[in-house]
Amino acid sequence: MDGFLSTPVGILAITVAQTLALLVPVLIAVAYLTLAERKVLAAMQMRKGPNVVGPFGLLQPFADAGKMLMKETIIPSGSSRLLFIMAPMLTFLLAMIAWAVIPVQDGWAIADINVGILYLFAISSLGVYGIIIAGWASNSKYAFLGALRSAAQMVSYEVSMGFVIVTVILCVGSQNLSDIVRAQENVWFFIPLFPMFIIFFVSTLAETNRAPFDLPEGESELVAGFFVEYSSMSFALFFLGEYANMILMSALTTILFLGGWHPPIHAEPFTWIPGFVWFALKICLCLFVFIWVRATFPRYRYDQLMRLGWKVFLPFSLLWLVITAAVLKLTGWLPA
């Protein structure tokens, strides 16, 4: 048995099993996030939310998926066919492959690579292509406007996100995601780097096109933004990709600032719960805030969005990076 597992076929089999063990829970989480969002929004607006399909509406996501599958796939005649079909696939694919480096528990990452954080940053910066290709390939004014907005928005907020990540890397001395979590064993980074935590979280909202930064799909002016022309499964893929991205960004926030798999206190009742459960709980907390923000804030105007990104977050994160570097150097805390 041991001999088989070290052959190329064995390694492949193990990787496939690991991937399934990670992606199946992620996909189920995506399905239930859609339900959770509707339930939480309903509770915040004093409604009941979906409660008909199954007990407490628990089967609603599957009913929705079934409905999506039954619908007709419409490809507009003026569209660029191949790109039109490729765009939702790309969005979904990118949301999935990023999970390869996420350490769910100590040593549980599928690929524990040295530059894990850069890999995640690279994948998240590619997310814009799904949107921009969809907008262009649809050959529709609304979709194109949504795509252009999204491209400008995502590029803007990536800059300050990059500075936040550099600050965290400075404090850790490694780009490996597991090392980043291990460095937070005693104190989670959201305490010493609190302003950066806020900036990062707001930037993830912009990066995932969530309210109050959901201008690319602003339904009041662009109908549905970049996916107006999509229907059926291709629409569902966009939808799932967006929610998977939300979970991914919450996982990233958890790893960078909320101590990953570490319990809040390394003491008896907390250490009984395994690390991946803590990880999942922290992701749920972030996701709740995502939904809470959506229920609370009105949508930004486009110039305000750009101002916040370039004139507030960028200078502030740059300044905080310099301050962090100086403090680390002067106090001698700089990791080797």
Add this chain to the structure above:
Amino acid sequence: MITAAAFYIFAFVLIAAATMVVTSRNPVHSVLFLILAFFNAAALMLIAGAEFLAMILVIVYVGAVAVLFLFVVMMLDIDFARLREGFQRYLPIGGVVGLILLLELALVIGTWTTATEASDLRLAPNPGGGVSNTKALGQILYTDYVYLFQIAGLVLLVAMIGAIVLTHRRRPGTKRQDVAAQIARSGSVNLEQVPTGVGIGELGIRRPTLPEAPKPKQVEHADHHGGHH
């Protein structure tokens, strides 16, 4: 074996994509092929062990530069028929220019000699001794050649300032939002804790009285009263 196969696959796709960049008719497709080429180049760097460079290539070129590229190209309105109009007429002179450039390149590359130690340095992104690729790059950029690096940064800064100075102008008569002034205005933001489930009117919270709206001008049509269509 697997590494070699991966290398040939990525290298082949890279060259094919690069060819498609210059031959495809639609500029948007060209940019998309360029992105594919960047990707495969990053994969080749990964195979060589230069993991940091591979990721930076994807982040900077694919994630930012190519997005802006695509952005511009998508909004261009190019008439392909007009572009191809003078193709026959300009072919001879273009061919001659191309031939001269090719000859010059051949002359330069023909006299190319490599240092004897260079082959050891080639494809060695990790200096060994457990030092990672990222650390090695940092050592070179920020320790060994720190002044040159700073000067390069300074040149870029000057270029950036120049671009802003050349293009930025304040047009008179435009209204800009001054967020600080808005928030500093007294009484502009009132936060009140209200119990949920009760109407604001029942709680007796007075809304700020709005300035009286200008009345729409009454159009006099005395003789058409009651004549709604």
